[in-house]
Structures are given as structure tokens and as C-alpha cells.
Amino acid sequence: MTQRLFFALWPDDALRRRLAGLAEDVGSRVTGRIVAADNLHITLVFLGALNSAHRQCAEEVAAAIRCEQFTLTLDRVGYWSTPRILWAGSMQIPEALQSLVDGLQTGLASCGIPLENRPYQPHLTLMRKVGRRPAAAAIDPISWSVERFCLVESVSGSNGVSYRVVASWRLG
Ligand code: 2AM
Numbered sequence: 001m002t003q004r005l006f007f008a009l010w011p012d013d014a015l016r017r018r019l020a021g022l023a024e025d026v027g028s029r030v031t032g033r034i035v036a037a038d039n040l041h042i043t044l045v046f047l048g049a050l051n052s053a054h055r056q057c058a059e060e061v062a063a064a065i066r067c068e069q070f071t072l073t074l075d076r077v078g079y080w081s082t083p084r085i086l087w088a089g090s091m092q093i094p095e096a097l098q099s100l101v102d103g104l105q106t107g108l109a110s111c112g113i114p115l116e117n118r119p120y121q122p123h124l125t126l127m128r129k130v131g132r133r134p135a136a137a138a139i140d141p142i143s144w145s146v147e148r149f150c151l152v153e154s155v156s157g158s159n160g161v162s163y164r165v166v167a168s169w170r171l172g
Contacts, residue, residue, distance in 0.1 A: 002049035003166075004154040007062065007104055009042040009072070009146055010165055016040055018142055019074075019088070023126040026077060026086060029137070032130035039163055042072075042124045044149060045104045047113060054113050061107030062151060062169050069172040070096035074124065075141040079133050086130045087123035088139065097122060100149065100171070147171055 011019055020037035027034040047058060074088045101120045108115060150168040154161055 002051050003055060005047045005050050005055065005058070005166075006152055006154065007044040007047070007058075008150050008152045008163075009044065009144070010148075010150045010152065010168070011040060011144065015142070015144060019124065019126075022074075022088060022139060022142065026126055026134075026137070030086060030127065030130055030134045032084070032086065032127040034127050035125055036160075036162075039161070040124060040126075041152065041163065042122055044101050045108065046116065047108070050113065054111060057111035058108060058113065059151065059167055061104060061111060062149070062167070064107065065100065065103050065149075065169065065171075067100045067103060067171050068096045069145070069147050070094040072097060072122070072144040072146055073141050074144060075139065077126070077134075077137060077139055078123065079130065081133065084128065084130050085123075085125045086127040086134065087125050088142075089121075089123045093122060096171075097146070 016037055019040045023034050072094060073090050075091055076089055077086060078089055079086050105115055148168050148170050150165045153164045153166050155164060
């Protein structure tokens with residue numbers, strides 16, 4: 001049996017409400033599908049379908065990570081035309097975020113888990129199936145104090161995909 005898994009930054013309820021407000025706001029100006037509030041997150045590393053041995057190894061890698069807490073400031077909205085997604089991101093990627101991702105990727109490679117070989121571009125998907133590039137719009141910066149990271153399972157159901165946090169680890 002396999003599970004479809006990814007490591008992610010998972011907003012707390014208060015931040016989730018702010019992000020959902022941002023998604024609604026952006027969504028009022030663009031055609032597309034707004035991501036459900038419960039699904040808002042930032043992926044750190046996408047793992048795909050893992051068997052239980054690989055999942056256990058991934059959890060050991062996560063538990064061994066030593067990384068400081070950091071603040072991520074979401075201050076821009078971007079658009080990628082190939083996946084047709086509109087996302088929130090940051091002009092300035094904190095060093096600790098990059099080192100968290102690097103540490104996970106290095107450990108996961110030693111588990112034999114195949115990873116995508118693309119540079120990490122942290123983004124929080126706000127809308128999918130966006131028809132065309134929206135006019136540039138500044139956003140009021142949203143500060144995210146990142147204290148933990150999570151392992152999340154992606155579950156496909158009749159109502160689309162939903163996400164379930166299966167484990168989490170504290171930074172710092
Ligand atoms: P996205 O929001 O840009 O689509 C769960 O699917 C999470 O993993 C999403 O945040 C998704 O990013 C991310 N992800 C990264 N690579 C993926 C892939 N190859 N397939 C599906 N999701 C991927």
C-alpha cells in the first residue's frame with residue numbers, strides 16, 4: 001500500500017483565515033477555481049506515492065532536521081501559465097527555509113526516494129485553472145512565523161482532493 005505524501009508548511013487557523021481572505025480577494029478579480037481554505041499550504045518537498053518503509057525513512061529524516069524557526073513574508077502574487085495557478089509568495093526567501101528544504105532533500109535522497117530535480121520555488125497556491133495572467137496587484141504583506149513543518153497526505157475523494165496532516169516536527 002502506498003500513500004501520496006508531501007512535506008509542507010501548514011498555517012494555523014488564524015493565518016489560514018487571512019490566507020483564505022486573500023484567495024477570495026484575488027478570486028474576485030480573476031476567473032478560476034479558488035483553493036478551499038482547508039487546503040491552503042506551502043509544499044516543501046513533494047514525495048508522491050510512498051510505501052511504508054519509505055514513509056518511515058522520510059519521518060526519520062524529518063526528525064533529524066536541525067533548523068531555526070523563521071518568518072516568511074508573503075508579499076506578492078504570481079502566476080504560472082503551465083499549471084495555470086495563481087499563488088502567493090515572497091520576494092525574499094529566508095535562508096532557514098532553503099536550508100530546511102535542502103536538508104530534507106539530502107536526507108530523502110539517502111532513503112532512495114526519487115525527487116523532482118527542480119529548483120525550489122516556495123509558493124502557496126491560491127487558485128487553480130486560472131484562464132489568463134491577471135493584472136499585477138500588490139498585496140498587503142502577510143507575516144508567517146514558521147515554528148513547525150508537517151508531513152501531509154493527499155487524499156482524492158468524490159469532492160476533489162483533501163489534505164491530512166499525518167505528522168509534524170518543531171523547528172528550533
Ligand atoms: P501546487 O500547489 O503548485 O500544485 C500537493 O499536491 C502539493 O504538492 C501541492 O502544493 C503541489 O503544488 C505540490 N506538488 C509539487 N510537485 C507536485 C507534483 N509533481 N504533483 C502534484 N503535486 C505537486
